[in-house]
Amino acid sequence: MLAAALAEGLPVTGQVADIRDVRIDGTFDILLINRTLHMLDRKDRTAVLSHMLGHVAANGWLLLLDERSNMPGFRSVVEADPADWSIDRQKGGLLFAQRQPDG
Ligand SMILES: C[S@@+](CC[C@H](N)C(=O)[O-])C[C@H]1O[C@@H](n2cnc3c(N)ncnc32)[C@H](O)[C@@H]1O
Numbered sequence: 352m353l354a355a356a357l358a359e360g361l362p363v364t365g366q367v368a369d370i371r372d373v374r375i376d377g378t379f380d381i382l383l384i385n386r387t388l389h390m391l392d393r394k395d396r397t398a399v400l401s402h403m404l405g406h407v408a409a410n411g412w413l414l415l416l417d418e419r420s421n422m423p424g425f426r427s428v429v430e431a432d433p434a435d436w437s438i439d440r441q442k443g444g445l446l447f448a449q450r451q452p453d454g
Contacts, residue, residue, distance in 0.1 A: 371395050378408040382415075386444075388425070389418045396421070397428055404432045407450045412439075415446045422446055 356363035366373070370387060382403050388396040400415075407413060413436070415425055425446055429436045435451035 370399055373399075373402075375403060375406040378406050378411070380408055380411040382407050382411070382413050384414075385416050387417075388415075389421055393424065397424065400425060400428045401432065404429065404434070404436075404450075407434075409434075409450055409452045411450050413446070413448045413450070415448075417444055417446075419444045 353363060353365045371391065384400070384403070388400060391399065404413065413429065417425065422441060422444060426438070426441060429438070429446070429448050434453070436448045437451055438446070438448050440447040
């Protein structure tokens with residue numbers, strides 16, 4: 352992935368880690384989680400998503416793809432986040448939400 356990004360001149364940073372242990376620094380405009388959280392048990396996938404939501408910038412996006420059966424739980428995590436989120440799209444195994452500006 353990094354070689355492909357470098358070849359295109361894209362400033363990409365890679366990290367190999369157990370997603371349950373990742374602690375993010377800073378904020379990002381897009382949080383894309385593509386079919387990974389279903390590999391974790393419910394408690395861990397809730398904790399991982401909850402942590403990562405806290406690092407999406409105002410007006411930034413969550414683009415989450417996973418098993419359809421997990422989506423109601425993920426939506427509950429988004430709705431419980433201290434920030435305001437607008438659900439843009441939820442269909443099948445897809446949930447797109449935008450973090451609203453603070454306060
Ligand atoms: C269905 S694959 C999706 C992979 C990738 N997102 C894609 O679209 O091709 C699920 C991935 O989650 C990874 N995975 C499982 N448990 C993980 C964990 N605790 N931390 C990080 N990755 C994990 C697996 O190694 C696998 O590569």
